[in-house]
Amino acid sequence: MKAEIISIGTEILLGDILDTNTNYIAQRLPGLGIDLYTTHQIGDNLERLTELLRVAWSRSDVILCTGGLGPTEDDVTRDGIAAMLGETPEVDQRLEEELRQWFGRRGAHMPERNLKQAWLTPSTKDIPNPRGTAPGWWSEKDGRIIIAMPGPPAEMSRMWDKEVAPRLRERATDAVIVSHTVKTVGLGEGTVDEMVSALLKSRNPSIGVYAKADGIHLRITAKAPTEAEARELIAPVQEEIERILGPAVWGHDDDTMELAIGRLLRERGLTLATMESATGGLLASTITDAPGSSSYFRGGLVAYATEQKIAWGVPAEVVEQHGVISPECAKAMAAAAHAQLHTDIGVAVTGVAGPDEQEGKPVGTMHVAVHDGFDDHVISYQFAQGREAAKRRAVTVAFQLLRRVLLARG
Numbered sequence: 001m002k003a004e005i006i007s008i009g010t011e012i013l014l015g016d017i018l019d020t021n022t023n024y025i026a027q028r029l030p031g032l033g034i035d036l037y038t039t040h041q042i043g044d045n046l047e048r049l050t051e052l053l054r055v056a057w058s059r060s061d062v063i064l065c066t067g068g069l070g071p072t073e074d075d076v077t078r079d080g081i082a083a084m085l086g087e088t089p090e091v092d093q094r095l096e097e098e099l100r101q102w103f104g105r106r107g108a109h110m111p112e113r114n115l116k117q118a119w120l121t122p123s124t125k126d127i128p129n130p131r132g133t134a135p136g137w138w139s140e141k142d143g144r145i146i147i148a149m150p151g152p153p154a155e156m157s158r159m160w161d162k163e164v165a166p167r168l169r170e171r172a173t174d175a176v177i178v179s180h181t182v183k184t185v186g187l188g189e190g191t192v193d194e195m196v197s198a199l200l201k202s203r204n205p206s207i208g209v210y211a212k213a214d215g216i217h218l219r220i221t222a223k224a225p226t227e228a229e230a231r232e233l234i235a236p237v238q239e240e241i242e243r244i245l246g247p248a249v250w251g252h253d254d255d256t257m258e259l260a261i262g263r264l265l266r267e268r269g270l271t272l273a274t275m276e277s278a279t280g281g282l283l284a285s286t287i288t289d290a291p292g293s294s295s296y297f298r299g300g301l302v303a304y305a306t307e308q309k310i311a312w313g314v315p316a317e318v319v320e321q322h323g324v325i326s327p328e329c330a331k332a333m334a335a336a337a338h339a340q341l342h343t344d345i346g347v348a349v350t351g352v353a354g355p356d357e358q359e360g361k362p363v364g365t366m367h368v369a370v371h372d373g374f375d376d377h378v379i380s381y382q383f384a385q386g387r388e389a390a391k392r393r394a395v396t397v398a399f400q401l402l403r404r405v406l407l408a409r410g
Contacts, residue, residue: 010043030176033175050084064164065077068151087124095135099115127147127159178221179219182217182220214257220241261406273298276300276301276302277303277324315332327380345373349366349398377404
């Protein structure tokens with residue numbers, strides 16, 4: 001089955017909201033054996049939406065729409081589908097009664113405008129939506145299906161999981177598509193591509209190499225009659241990739257760097273503390289995103305001001321001689337975190353997040369250090385892609401350096 005997704009709402013085009021619905025649905029179609037060919041974002045314009053629906057209807061087996069099912073005049077999804085089908089929507093008495101009961105249970109009067117949420121056409125059946133007032137639409141005609149779901153992610157995801165996906169699973173006859181991701185760090189995209197080049201010629205499973213914020217990912221995708229058979233195709237390829245890339249592999253699928261670091265610390269029985277300047281506590285916050293981090297993370301010090309760094313143990317002479325934006329200061333901060341919180345390892349970040357330079361150092365200059373009680377390790381680099389990106393990149397580099405130190409300890 002061939003599918004395409006249409007996200008509807010002018011607020012998406014204006015950048016007021018992020019279209020997470022497309023991502024949610026796209027991740028789940030392969031497991032149903034449905035091939036996603038294209039996605040669209042379109043505003044609340046009936047004429048343009050109807051034309052897009054006609055084009056999609058001419059080339060796809062399934063069209064999945066999200067958004068535009070509200071009661072207001074600019075909610076045009078039902079109108080567009082009805083126009084594309086050449087059918088006239090009418091109020092369904094059962095849906096009207098359910099709507100009035102929904103408002104009644106909340107002690108509210110239902111505006112007559114909400115009646116459009118009770119519309120159906122001859123080719124359409126409603127899809128229950130216990131989380132809101134807008135039922136979905138499931139329309140079938142001439143061997144094709146168009147499905148409309150609400151825009152709010154909580155409503156859409158529930159409708160997809162409980163109503164839409166089970167029905168599509170019954171219809172899908174093609175093989176399932178399964179993907180597995182291998183995550184690496186410390187190697188560039190070109191290097192990884194070159195190292196696994198012999199495997200890239202494979203068609204089933206196929207391999208894609210992608211640069212991500214936390215390293216280079218390799219996605220292995222297989223198509224087979226069943227999920228188990230697809231995973232059997234993936235397994236030997238994954239093993240060969242991990243043999244080639246060795247210790248550069250740090251995780252798989254939904255693994256995050258903070259989870260991987262947490263596992264290493266627990267396995268070695270080590271504790272961790274941080275001192276941050278440029279990242280303002282983001283490193284400590286990300287560490288604690290991992291469940292169970294209290295077993296190894298003792299705490300973090302946010303030493304934004306120079307005098308606070310000195311108060312917490314950074315030698316004044318280091319600051320005087322090298323400045324706070326220096327590898328020497330980063331190493332002193334890591335050692336101070338280690339000493340102040342009595343941990344096995346200290347990690348520190350200092351730098352210039354922007355928008356202005358500091359101590360004559362350009363925006364994006366960062367120094368990340370790890371003190372393991374024996375040695376100091378530091379990475380210095382420049383990453384000038386904006387304040388928020390610079391801070392997040394510094395956290396990623398801190399995890400990379402910490403991982404390297406932990407692996408070296410054995």
